[in-house]
Amino acid sequence: MRTDLTFDAPLLELNTFGIQAKARMLLTYDSETALCERLAAIRRQYGNLPMLHIGCGSNLLFLGDYPGIILKSAIKGIRLLSETQDEVLVEVGAGEVCDDFIAYAIQQGWFGMENLSLIPGQVGAAAVQNIGAYGVEVCDVIHEVKGISLEDGSTHLWKRDECGYGYRQSIFKAELRGKYAITYVTFRLSKHFQPKLQYGGLVKAIEERKSLSNSPVSEGWGGSENTLSAMLLRQVIIDIRRAKLPDPKEQGNAGSFFKNPIVTKEKADQLLADYPTMPHYPAGEGKVKLAAGWLIEQAGWKGKSLGPAAVHDRQALVLVNKGGATGADIQKLCEAIRKDVAERFGTLLEPEVNLVNNS
Secondary structure: OOEEEEEEEEOHHHOOOOOOOEEEEEEEEOOHHHHHHHHHHHHHHHOOOOEEEEOOOOOEEEOOOEEEEEEEEOOOOEEEEEEOOOEEEEEEEOOOEHHHHHHHHHHHOOEOOHHHOOOOOEHHHHHHHOOEEOOEEHHHOEEEEEEEEOOOOOEEEEEHHHOOOEOOEOOOOOOOOOOEEEEEEEEEEEOOOOOOOOOOOHHHHHHHHHHHHOOOOOOOOOOOOOOOOHHHHHHHHHHHHHHHOOOOOOOEEEEEOEOOOEEEHHHHHHHHHHOOOOOEEEOOOOEEEEOHHHHHHHOOOOOOEEOOEEEOOOOOOEEEEOOOOOHHHHHHHHHHHHHHHHHHHOOOOOEOOEEEOOO
């Protein structure tokens, strides 16, 4: 077990927005014991400092230098806990890259996470954020989450139903925010591949790929043995994401910046009367989910800039750093977009990205 502690740590390589910022301390750890021991030593010498846990820095925006401790997990490992004819329980270290685990799971014949392919971040952060894409959320396959108290080092297990999961939400982002470090996540995965293709034009994309490559895709996708392969579905999703989203290595961004707003059916009906082609999706009894990217585009922001911050020209849901932008620049663009969308549609967008204050 080991930890690495860096003072006055540069954060440029630890956030995909490419924001120049520093943290008073950066603590990387590879075990629960290592984390507890080093935190205890830090507290004895420096007292209680604010703490922020990050994964790959793909869902946050630093608004300035961070005055406390940045925690980063390097806990690795994939362990098969149990197996039946139909499913497996697999424990994964919070420091594993989520997309790497998805690829590994498919290779092992464990299914359920294909639609989450290429979403950046670590496994622990995925469980905190409840990442989702193409009709699947990671909470759909989570069985249990293990964490350690940052206050006293005690461990805790949360069954999925205890995690308070909702749309891009969990108990770890709400009342337990900053109180625990997630150390392991146990997934319940199926041994029978049942593709979910009802969202985001996946059927069309698969058909186009089939026509180009003569891939062995069946006519019916009901989960039979003749259905398309999980690896093919994963590759199609990867191709779609790469076509729509900028590579953070080339242009700083954090993927989707805003949540898709959920409104009442009455509100949605009012908007549809004025905008009959507006994308909308059922979101539970009496609720409708709107497409934030469409709202932003209709408000005239797609491809537009505000100083060194801009809205991506192919996906209006993505804000980008054109070069040299500060967190404040990105935040200013965010607020301008929220204001215009609210004025036009009467709907206030909420950031999906975590805004990290410097106080």
